Amino acid sequence: MDVRPGPDPGRAAPEHRDAYLLTGLCLALYAGALLAWTVCGIAQGDGSIWDFAESLFNPGSAATPQLLGPYEWAFTAAFLVIAALALARRRLARSAALLSGFLLLAASLREGVGLCHATYRHQYSNDPLGSWALATRGLGLVVALVVLCVMFPASERWRESRRDRRLAPAPEAGWHRSSAICGVLFLLMGLARLGWVVADLTAAEADALRYLHGAVDGSVLGTLDLTASAEFATLGSVLVLLVLGVLAVRGRHEVRGALLVFAAMQLYLTVRTVVWLTVTDFFHQSFETTTGALSVATTAYGLAAMTSVVVLATGHGFGPYGGPRTEGLRAAAVGRHGGL
16 A cells, blocks of 8 residues: 655645745735835835834824825735745645735726826826836736636646545535635625625715725825725725635635635724724723624624634644645545455
8 A cells, every 4th residue: 555645735746836926026026015115115104114113904093195095005914924925835825825816906007097198198298106006016916817827727626626526525525614614604794794885875964976986996085195095995895705705605616726815904993993993992991883883893893804814724624735635534444444
């Protein structure tokens, strides 16, 4: 009987090595560009590095406004983590990299729509950092296209079909349970946020057309800004939560990396919101109105749901990505019963 360990199921096949290497380098390069903007913002501001560290979690801090916002800070950390996983050729990185590619592409297309306006284009030439901002936008578009083009063909579903199903009933069952739970949590969070968007757009003083325009056109704010607009970030998060939720409920274990990364990003943003609500004493006044109570309930659910997804996605319930390896099951069975 062959007792040699089989290939690591969490590692990409050798034929996909170049795709993972190129993805890791591209994402690391773009993360480096975002880090450079962050350092530039700290250097231009009047605050210290400690003031910036406080602003990472406290929106009400007195630090000077930065060139990037919390969404970009979260993406910088996510890109660095995904790049490290891709360079290590972990299969976990594939879906996370594809998610990053889609989000970068969406942001680039939004900026492209804004560049169709002559007034907005002139801001790039008039601003001292305009050329660097345009280069960063262009780099984001190139990175998005490269990641999507090289990672889409790097699928290994054929590898799953060759797995001996007789030896993996427990990991499969565990993976389906964890995946379904993550999917339901994502769907509920997405529906809750969608409900808030609909409520905001149907309010008497709301301008729904301007809101939707701001989500797809980078020139709406009228200023050159590398930070994501509230409209784009909100609608983008709703779409990602719903799409990933459906895929997870359907048992697509290859989305585990995307679930983990996006849940971690949302957890950071939710913690930041909780800090803001705490320092503004919103919690003590929230239950005076129905809207305030619902807002607190949504925030509390987001904190619990995203924490749960992070815990589940980093656990051992996702089969070939985190569950017991086939040879480990075989060795355990041999040790208990002396043979198979």
